[in-house]
Amino acid sequence: MIVGIDLGTTNSLIAVWEDGAARLIPNSLGEVLTPSCVSVDEDGSILVGRAARERLQTHPQHSAANFKRLMGSDKTIFLGKRAFRPEELSALVLRSLKEDAEAALGRPVEEAVITVPAYFSDAQRKATRAAGQLAGLKVERLLNEPTAAALAYGIHLREGESKFLVFDLGGGTFDVSVLDLFDGVMEVRASAGDNHLGGEDFVAVLVERFFETSKAPATLRHDAAFMQRLGAQAELAKRALSDSPRAEIVAGDGRQDYRMELDEATLEKACSLLLARLRSPVERALRDASLPLAELDNIVLAGGATRMPIVRRMAARMFGRFPSCEINPDEVVALGAAVQAGLKMRDAALDEVVMTDVAPYSLGVSTTVRISGDHFSHGHFDPIIERNTVVPVSRVKRYFPIRDDQQIIELVVYQGEARMAGDNIKLGQLEVRLPQGAADHGVDVRFTYDVNGLLQVEATVVATKEVHSLVIEGNPGLLSEQEIAQRFVALSELKIHPRDRIENRTLLARAERLYQHLRGMPREQLGREITSFETALESQDQRVIVPAAKSFRDVVDYFDHQSFLLPDA
Known part of the structure; x- marks a missing residue:
């Protein structure tokens, strides 16, 4: 069985080509987006996904995110006392996706098409392939993310010649690809991008502005737990502006809450340098493709960060038209990877398409x-x-x-x-x-x-x-085949948190994150509820655990929605 995987900086997804269509596969929580986060739990087991993301705020020294940006380097990331390479953390995310797919499909998953930013270097591509091997996957094809987005839109099925540009702004990387379709051949004319520009950088700008305007003391910059909470609130505020004109960032140090009001005009001004950086790769790709902007038949948006209205407005101004965004930008790359998986399996519902690629660097x-x-x-x-x-x-x-x-x-x-x-x-x-x-x-x-x-x-x-x-074949800092084999054994021996218990562990991690945010009586009340649920889990009796989990989830939902409305203690 071949699956398509979007291994993202912020979130990862897995999809399959089945019954003539691409379909996203939900994880054990029923969600198609799995946060690209890894954490080591108190019992030494490995948590992947939303539970790990919640623990970023409560246990920052034992949790990691954004490691995709380190792929291709020899950097070491410590989760507590345990050391990991970026490939190994990515492999844990890939393994989690693989297990989700096997549980949903009822059969083994042995091969994957994994997407990578078009502007990834050779070292970064080889590190991604190594991560797949460490996860127990055969990776015969790495597919550029903009090409995957084009496949998801069915551009390869159109008749006649078509020229289009894919504008892909994800959590950590930005890619632009100009593609040309003619006579069943999808040719990448040019690619450009920035491997250090994505939604996470917009969040970082908001964090800086927060310190400038909220009177939060600079010493809090050295508080890892506070910085994780602040980053999470900045991310929520950034997303909120996609649906409402105003948002607020609130972060506390246990003694005082600090606040910053935010609207679209403020966000656009604060992020003006980042928005300007989006223009250069577009111009370079069009120049390398020798293609005037007016000759483009379509512009396609991909990547979760293109949800931001300030990005969409900037893209519309740059291209002189509104880009296509009919498919959820968070999901489009994974769906395209599934189409490529279907092509590899020679599914009868897909017409064969020849795809060419380009060297991203000289x-x-x-x-x-x-x-x-x-x-x-x-x-x-x-x-x-x-x-x-x-x-x-x-x-x-x-x-x-x-x-x-x-x-x-x-x-x-x-x-x-x-x-x-x-x-x-x-x-x-x-x-x-x-x-x-x-x-x-x-x-x-x-x-x-x-x-x-x-x-x-x-x-x-x-x-x-x-x-x-x-x-x-390799680059300085990359794992050799022998090292991959050794680390595969080491990863296989890690204690991975059981899939059937991950929902309860995620609920606990979310409650612990809220507990750190609250004060006074609400904090005490939630603490008692956490202890009560932990006691239910220790019983190992599903007749006790199932109703306790339902009741505990209602409590956590209440505090999550009310946390910013509670009076100071």
Whole structure:
């Protein structure tokens, strides 16, 4: 069984192609959005999803979110005393989604199409593939998120030629892709983006403004629990402005509540620099695609952050028309991944479509430039494969030594767009020995790059036809196949909180988060209710637990809705 997965910064989803349509699969709580959060519970078990998100506020040292932004790096994230790599935390989210799908479908899930930002680097893509392997999934295809959104809209089914742009602003990344459909071929003409721009950055701006306007002491910045609560309130206020003209951010330190009023005009002014950053990738993608804005047949919105009215207005002004947003932007990428899964399974309800992709970054080598005479300037980046070149692709360039008696040419391979090689990402290096008299003929350097992000470098000494090769499959900081196998065993041995109890654990985590927010008599009352429910759980008797959970949920719902209306104690 092949599923489609949107592994997101803020939320993740899983979908399946079934009975001729893409369908989202709910988690054990009946929700299709699973927060991309992981936490270690008091008993040492791992919580994933909404329970973990609630614990971000009550147990920030034992919980993690936004780790998608660290994919492809060698950073370590500590949950209490336990250390994880970003791939491992992503793998725990993927495993949770896999178990949800298996429970809903009643059969094993062994393979997945996982979406990634179009502007993800090779290292980030390989880290995503490793996360899939660690979750016990075969990942033969990584699908760019904008392409997935296009599939969800059925653009691949349209007759004739169609040119369209996908504007994908998620929780942590921003992607723009220009696509061209003709004769059953969906071709990505160009991609651009920003891997550090998303809904989370708008929340961060609100947090900064809160400290500027609410008179909250700066010392609270060092209180991890307070900062998590404040971030959660800022996120709620940001979302509230999608439906109402005003919102309020309220956060307390246990002694005093601090408040900030918010309206759309204030939000737009505070986030003006972020909105300006959205324009540059759009312009670059259109420029690289050699496509005037007027020739676009459609603009499609994807990603939960495009729900914000300020983003939609900015997009409408930029494009001179209202973009398409008929499909829920939180769900569109996962639905498109399911369509791709259906294509992989060769479902009869889907017509075959050929999809081409592009290299998101330029690939090249470090070179030396002669200024004059014996004066040289070293470390210049010379692209061999330019960004947005359709892949698979093979390109060759000839290079010469700078001295006649030079015996070695060192080829250092980089990825990026900066003029100087050192400002780009180093991928590897290859040393080529030159025999006597070969300097005049030089070395032909061929780059071959495929859809799976595998780069092969071949250097041929022109005089002797001797070939030196380098296959760049990994990047500094990435796990090797042996390390993946070892960590797969380690993750398999982790105690994962049982699916059939996750609803009660999520309810408790939510109550604990509310308890920290409340004061006085309401806090005491909720504390007694928490203790009473924990006692019911300890009985392990479903005849006691089921009615207790229903009653406890009603209490928690009440306090959740009334918490900001309660008088100060």
